[in-house]
Amino acid sequence: MIEILNSLRPKDRREISQGDFNRLLTGVLGAGLLVLAALGGAIVWLAVKTNDYNDWVDHTYIAQQRILAFMESVERAETARRGYLLTPTPVQQAAYRSSRSAVAIALYQLAETTLDNPAERASINRIKPLLAWKTKVNDESVALVAAGRREQAILAFPAEQALQPLLGIRAVTDEMLAEEHRLLVQRLEKEKGAIRLLIYVGLAAALLLSALSLISILAMRRFAEDLTRAQTALRSLNQTLEQRVEDRTVDLTRANQEIQRFAYIVSHDLRSPLVNVMGFTSELEESMKPLRALVRWVEQRDAEGRLPEQVKQAVDADIPEAISFIRASTRKMDGLIGAILKLSREGRRVLHPERLPMEALVEALLTTVKHRVDEIGGEALIQSPLPDLVSDRLAVEQVLGNLIDNAVKYHSPKRPLRIAVSGAEANGRVVFEVADNGRGIDPKDHERIFELFRRSGVQSQPGEGIGLAHVRALVHRLGGVITCTSALDQGAVFRLSLPRVLVPSEGLSA
Numbered sequence: 001m002i003e004i005l006n007s008l009r010p011k012d013r014r015e016i017s018q019g020d021f022n023r024l025l026t027g028v029l030g031a032g033l034l035v036l037a038a039l040g041g042a043i044v045w046l047a048v049k050t051n052d053y054n055d056w057v058d059h060t061y062i063a064q065q066r067i068l069a070f071m072e073s074v075e076r077a078e079t080a081r082r083g084y085l086l087t088p089t090p091v092q093q094a095a096y097r098s099s100r101s102a103v104a105i106a107l108y109q110l111a112e113t114t115l116d117n118p119a120e121r122a123s124i125n126r127i128k129p130l131l132a133w134k135t136k137v138n139d140e141s142v143a144l145v146a147a148g149r150r151e152q153a154i155l156a157f158p159a160e161q162a163l164q165p166l167l168g169i170r171a172v173t174d175e176m177l178a179e180e181h182r183l184l185v186q187r188l189e190k191e192k193g194a195i196r197l198l199i200y201v202g203l204a205a206a207l208l209l210s211a212l213s214l215i216s217i218l219a220m221r222r223f224a225e226d227l228t229r230a231q232t233a234l235r236s237l238n239q240t241l242e243q244r245v246e247d248r249t250v251d252l253t254r255a256n257q258e259i260q261r262f263a264y265i266v267s268h269d270l271r272s273p274l275v276n277v278m279g280f281t282s283e284l285e286e287s288m289k290p291l292r293a294l295v296r297w298v299e300q301r302d303a304e305g306r307l308p309e310q311v312k313q314a315v316d317a318d319i320p321e322a323i324s325f326i327r328a329s330t331r332k333m334d335g336l337i338g339a340i341l342k343l344s345r346e347g348r349r350v351l352h353p354e355r356l357p358m359e360a361l362v363e364a365l366l367t368t369v370k371h372r373v374d375e376i377g378g379e380a381l382i383q384s385p386l387p388d389l390v391s392d393r394l395a396v397e398q399v400l401g402n403l404i405d406n407a408v409k410y411h412s413p414k415r416p417l418r419i420a421v422s423g424a425e426a427n428g429r430v431v432f433e434v435a436d437n438g439r440g441i442d443p444k445d446h447e448r449i450f451e452l453f454r455r456s457g458v459q460s461q462p463g464e465g466i467g468l469a470h471v472r473a474l475v476h477r478l479g480g481v482i483t484c485t486s487a488l489d490q491g492a493v494f495r496l497s498l499p500r501v502l503v504p505s506e507g508l509s510a
Contacts, residue, residue, distance in 0.1 A: 025219050032212045039205040046198040053191035060184040063113050063120070064177060070106040071173045074131070077103050078166065081138045085153055088145045096142060100135065107131065114176075117183075123176045127169055134165035281326050284319075351392040351477065353502040358386040358432075361393075362421050365401050369408050378417025380404070386432070387425040391502040395474045399482075400434065402467050403494050407436035412489065429480075430500050437491040446484045478502060 080096040107127070114120035144153035359382060366380045373380050389396075404419060411417040415437060423432040441449060450472045475482045479499045486492035 050194040073106040130165040380419040383422035386423040403434040441486040
């Protein structure tokens with residue numbers, strides 16, 4: 001057993017991993033408990049069987065006692081009869097009648113006790129005619145004495161045949177006693193065997209329980225050692241964790257600042273050539289006016305139509321269309337650069353936490369879109385109460401305002417618009433939901449819509465794809481998360497989880 005327990009304890013962690021050891025230990029303990037449960041069931045079964053055997057042994061003892069009681073009642077009846085012959089008094093006569101009744105009762109009790117044994121029932125059936133014969137002879141002699149013919153009864157006593165049935169009854173009862181003795185020996189042996197087996201099973205269960213206890217103790221000792229080592233390692237890690245977190249925070253802050261500066265510089269540098277392109281496009285467009293006038297003048301004086309058609313096509317259509325494409329592209333690029341600058345400036349803005357009455361704040365946001373909601377037909381409401389929180393007002397307004405504006409912008413023409421803003425507080429955080437019944441968002445785009453310059457669905461509304469990217473960036477700065485639940489043509493629910501109290505930190509001004 002000790003060798004098995006030692007094999008369960010890995011000497012080298014490279015040989016048996018923690019997971020393998022736990023699975024092996026669980027398997028051993030599980031198998032042991034199953035065997036222990038089986039042994040427990042066997043103990044219960046053997047205890048029941050032992051009790052049954054004990055009941056049968058007691059039953060055999062009772063049967064023996066009732067056989068002896070019956071034989072004793074028969075002998076007493078014979079003694080009472082002889083006593084009445086010798087001394088014919090009323091007392092002796094009453095004693096005989098009482099003993100005669102006792103014989104019948106004793107035989108009934110004996111028959112009832114031996115109903116389970118066919119051999120004993122057969123013996124009872126043999127006793128009944130013998131007892132009837134013996135009772136008849138006794139009653140005749142008692143009747144002679146009661147009639148005053150005592151001398152005749154005494155003279156007839158040696159010749160009567162009362163002895164023969166009495167001897168027959170004795171022989172049958174001796175056989176019954178022998179049968180009960182045989183059953184007693186057999187049942188005692190079974191009882192002893194059940195008791196021995198019960199003892200063996202109990203010892204096996206005790207040994208198994210001891211082994212399982214020892215395995216559990218060794219496993220607990222190993223786990224305690226592992227826990228001690230883990231606590232030691234944790235204390236060692238905690239000693240340097242604060243410094244490491246501080247260093248990592250400084251690194252992340254510096255990296256964030258570098259990214260913001262890079263975004264600002266890149267967007268600024270991109271805007272300079274873009275301004276030049278826009279300027280030269282305007283100059284080119286202005287230059288087209290005298291060129292177009294020149295073409296018209298030539299057409300008026302060229303009666304032979306020698307002015308090439310390609311020139312007229314270029315001046316009237318191609319060049320203006322190209323200028324239009326350039327203007328549209330520069331406007332789009334200007335919008336994208338502006339979005340990058342906006343995100344860069346927002347990242348550098350210092351957050352100022354303050355207590356915000358959210359119902360009043362959301363009510364003000366809904367007021368700004370009320371005229372648009374009324375135009376398309378619908379309603380925008382607050383599901384009170386909204387929990388208050390301590391956070392940056394401008395950032396929270398931008399986040400919720402963008403979500404509400406998107407709900408209005410992407411409404412479904414199939415049904416009246418409905419926007420509902422709700423909130424709840426749990427575990428130190430506040431969760432707001434902005435739900436609408438608009439055109440919905442494909443589940444595969446739930447994450448894509450939060451990416452910069454990425455949009456979902458039919459592009460029927462103007463935009464650069466920066467709104468939700470800006471929202472997620474603000475939410476992250478506020479220490480929260482934002483998720484979307486939606487399906488096409490089934491509306492959308494934007495769930496915003498924020499800390500109830502925004503704790504100012506160095507990262508807020510990064």
